[in-house]
Amino acid sequence: MKMHSILSTVLVIILAFSVAEANNLDGKTQQMVNGICKKTTDIRFCSSVLVKNLATPAPSNKDLMNVTVREAERFSANTNFFISTLLENAGDERQDLQMCADAYSIVNLAFTNAMSFFNQAHYSKIVKVQNKISKAVGICKTDFNVPGYEINPLIERKRQTMILSAMEQIVCQMVSS
Numbered sequence: 001m002k003m004h005s006i007l008s009t010v011l012v013i014i015l016a017f018s019v020a021e022a023n024n025l026d027g028k029t030q031q032m033v034n035g036i037c038k039k040t041t042d043i044r045f046c047s048s049v050l051v052k053n054l055a056t057p058a059p060s061n062k063d064l065m066n067v068t069v070r071e072a073e074r075f076s077a078n079t080n081f082f083i084s085t086l087l088e089n090a091g092d093e094r095q096d097l098q099m100c101a102d103a104y105s106i107v108n109l110a111f112t113n114a115m116s117f118f119n120q121a122h123y124s125k126i127v128k129v130q131n132k133i134s135k136a137v138g139i140c141k142t143d144f145n146v147p148g149y150e151i152n153p154l155i156e157r158k159r160q161t162m163i164l165s166a167m168e169q170i171v172c173q174m175v176s177s
């Protein structure tokens with residue numbers, strides 16, 4: 001009985017938070033987010049990146065761009081670090097992992113450049129960076145096993161990287177038009 005009421009309380013709190021989060025965005029913002037995300041291959045992932053990180057309730061296109069370039073850079077830096085931790089204990093897969101480390105050095109540099117282009121308002125240069133990113137992502141082959149993982153975790157990392165890259169391109173076109 002006691003456990004039951006604790007569980008119900010926790011559930012109510014979780015529900016309250018999700019409703020609060022859903023209400024955080026006004027209709028217009030929700031529409032902007034949907035407009036961007038339905039052009040990507042994963043509406044859910046795209047929306048969660050934007051919604052989680054929007055600081056203002058009524059963001060401009062520039063605010064959306066800001067969130068996108070910063071999150072893309074953060075994600076690629078994090079992936080870089082993640083690969084370096086895998087490399088520390090790597091066995092047979094070392095060479096494949098090294099290729100991915102090399103790939104993500106390029107990807108991360110490209111996303112870092114995109115962020116400085118955004119700060120300098122050189123939006124057309126951000127679009128050009130996306131080609132470099134998709135080429136570099138392709139250097140990281142994922143047809144190898146990573147010990148401790150049932151599925152190579154870099155498959156999902158690559159997928160999300162490409163969505164973030166697509167988001168940059170989409171939002172950038174909105175900002176510059």
Ligand SMILES: *[C@@H]1O[C@H](CO)[C@@H](O)[C@H](O)[C@H]1NC(C)=O
Pocket residue numbers: 055062063066067118119
């Ligand atoms: C981008 O967002 C950060 C953090 O919210 C803010 O400090 C910065 O001024 C923003 N940059 C631009 C150009 O809007």
